[in-house]
Amino acid sequence: LAKTTQPISMDSYEGQEVNITCSHNNIATNDYITWYQQFPSQGPRFIIQGYKTKVTNEVASLFIPADRKSSTLSLPRVSLSDTAVYYCLVGDMRGSGGYQKVTFGTGTKLQVIP
Amino acid sequence: GAGVSQTPSNKVTEKGKYVELRCDPISGHTALYWYRQSLGQGPEFLIYFQGTGAADDSGLPNDRFFAVRPEGSVSTLKIQRTERGDSAVYLCASSPPGDADTQYFGPGTRLTVL
Numbered sequence: 001l002a003k004t005t006q007p008i009s010m011d012s013y014e015g016q017e018v019n020i021t022c023s024h025n026n027i028a029t030n031d032y033i034t035w036y037q038q039f040p041s042q043g044p045r046f047i048i049q050g051y052k053t054k055v056t057n058e059v060a061s062l063f064i065p066a067d068r069k070s071s072t073l074s075l076p077r078v079s080l081s082d083t084a085v086y087y088c089l090v091g092d093m094r095g096s097g098g099y100q101k102v103t104f105g106t107g108t109k110l111q112v113i114p
Numbered sequence: 115g116a117g118v119s120q121t122p123s124n125k126v127t128e129k130g131k132y133v134e135l136r137c138d139p140i141s142g143h144t145a146l147y148w149y150r151q152s153l154g155q156g157p158e159f160l161i162y163f164q165g166t167g168a169a170d171d172s173g174l175p176n177d178r179f180f181a182v183r184p185e186g187s188v189s190t191l192k193i194q195r196t197e198r199g200d201s202a203v204y205l206c207a208s209s210p211p212g213d214a215d216t217q218y219f220g221p222g223t224r225l226t227v228l
Contacts (some may be wrong), residue, residue: 043219
C-alpha cells in the first residue's frame with residue numbers, strides 16, 4: 001500500500017483558494033488517488049478521484065503531475081463550511097474484485113478563518 | 115435516498131462487557147467496510163465484506179473482534195470482553211456494485227469503554 005504524507009494542518013481566510021498537497025512517492029501503476037472530507041462527528045465524504053493530469057468536479061480540482069508521486073487538492077474560494085479534515089488516499093480500487101484495503105492517514109485539518 | 119445508518123450512535127459500556135454495533139448500508143450496495151477511528155486519527159480499516167462473506171478481515175485487531183453480514187445487507191460488528199483501548203468511533207461504509215472507487219460512510223457509533 002502506498003503511504004501518503006500530508007500537512008497536519010492549514011489555515012485559510014474565507015474566499016481564498018486552498019491547495020493541499022499529498023506526497024505518495026511509492027504509488028503503484030494501478031493506484032488511483034482519492035480525497036475525502038470529514039466534518040466533526042460525521043463519517044468521511046468522497047470529494048474527488050483521479051489517476052493523472054487534472055480532474056475537476058463541482059466541489060474541487062485535483063492536480064496530478066506526470067510522475068504521480070504527489071497530488072494537490074484545490075478548493076476554490078473556501079467558506080467557513082469547508083473547515084474539515086481532508087484525507088488523501090492511494091489505492092487500486094479498480095482491480096479484480098474492485099477493492100483494495102486503503103489507509104486514511106491522519107489527514108490535513110483545514111481551518112477557514114472569517 | 116437514505117444513506118448508511120449506524121446504531122446506536124453512542125454506546126457506553128464497562129470493561130469486560132460484550133457489545134454489538136449495527137450497520138445498515140445503502141440498499142443495493144454489495145460492498146461493506148468497517149473502520150475504527152480514534153481521536154485525532156484517520157479511520158483505520160477493520161474488515162471488508164463483499165456480499166455475505168468477509169473478503170478481508172486483516173484489520174481486525176484481535177480475536178475479540180468479529181463481524182457478520184448474514185444476508186448480504188445489514189452487518190454487525192461484535193466486540194467481546196471490551197477493553198478501555200477499544201474506545202473509538204466505529205465507522206461503516208458501503209459501495210455499490212461496479213463502483214468500488216467510492217465509499218459512502220455512515221455517521222459512526224461512538225463506543226466508550228469505562
